[in-house]
Amino acid sequence: MVSCAQYCMFISAPGCIFMTYLGFMIAIGSETVYVVPHSRIEGAFALFITAVLYAIFFAISYNSEYSQVQRQQNVDEWINSQEIREAELEMQDIPKQPKSNLQESAEQLPQ
Template sequence: MVSCAQYCMFISAPGCVFMTYLGFMIAIGSETVYVVPHSRVEGSFALFITAVLYAIFFAISYNNEYSQVQRQQNVDEWINSQAIREAEMEMQDLPKEKEQEQQQLVEQQ
């Protein structure tokens, strides 16, 4: 299932590329993208700012998605270490229990 961070990454990456492309097209005065001549610089600047914002959102989403994976791995490792520690404690208690059982048998006789 797709998480919210993956969806944001999916939307932000092409958005960043597309806004950068449009910004360059307007900045060089391409005839394929019509912009009123006196606002060409402002329009290209706005598109570049938009591309930077898309890149920032992509970075935040990427960090959020993969730091969450790392946190889950850390939790799994901690759970496993606790299970191992409990098993070791039980193994240490076994000889003591056997000694106590033997003492009880001796006392009963």
């Protein structure tokens, strides 16, 4: 299942690339993209600003998605260390088993 952060990353990455491409095409005056001549610089600037916004949203989404993974790993490691510590403490609290009758009789035999 795709999370919201993954969807935003999926949309933001190509959006940033495409807006940067269009900004360069308009800035150099390419004939493949027609813009009214007096607003060419303003249009290119607006596209670059849009590309920066897409990049910011990509960074926020990436950080949100993959910092959760790291936090979950840290929590899992902490839980495991606590379980190991509790098991060690339980092992220390167990009283030593008394010797069985067979062991006592074996020790009493003359050698």
